[in-house]
Amino acid sequence: MFKRDLDLEKRWGRLLLGLEEAIGKKPKDLNGVLFLIGVQELGQGTKHFSKEEKQDLMHIAICKVLSYAGYYELEYVDQDGWPHWKLIRELPHFDLLEQEKLLKIQVLEYFEKEYQLEIE
Numbered sequence: 001m002f003k004r005d006l007d008l009e010k011r012w013g014r015l016l017l018g019l020e021e022a023i024g025k026k027p028k029d030l031n032g033v034l035f036l037i038g039v040q041e042l043g044q045g046t047k048h049f050s051k052e053e054k055q056d057l058m059h060i061a062i063c064k065v066l067s068y069a070g071y072y073e074l075e076y077v078d079q080d081g082w083p084h085w086k087l088i089r090e091l092p093h094f095d096l097l098e099q100e101k102l103l104k105i106q107v108l109e110y111f112e113k114e115y116q117l118e119i120e
Contacts, residue, residue: 005101011119012104015111018119030100033107037061044081056082065106066091068113 019033020026027033038057039046041064049057063072063085075086094102111117 008101008104008108011108015108015117015119018111018117030103030107031058034058034061034065034103037064037107037110041083042081060085062103065103065110068106068109069102 038061041060066072071089072085073088075084077083108119
């Protein structure tokens with residue numbers, strides 16, 4: 001494993017611990033963190049979400065974090081308060097591990113920019 005991968009995993013672990021302190025429960029994985037971001041970005045608080053809504057929340061989160069890298073931009077928010085994103089730059093063709101790394105990097109950036117967390 002490369003040093004930058006180890007650094008990423010250390011930062012990721014610190015983020016998970018910070019989230020556990022903040023919400024009282026440690027997210028299991030990247031999907032759990034993305035779900036939390038989706039709920040936060042929707043801004044309607046915690047409630048029961050259908051399976052389809054949970055998928056939509058994950059999509060919101062992915063678009064939001066990838067917007068920092070210039071892949072998506074917010075297009076509009078619908079009458080129910082759900083944000084809709086537009087792809088503005090094609091995503092690179094990565095394998096699953098590289099996709100996960102990109103998302104983790106962008107999630108860390110999200111928390112650093114949106115919540116001024118220092119995750120070094």
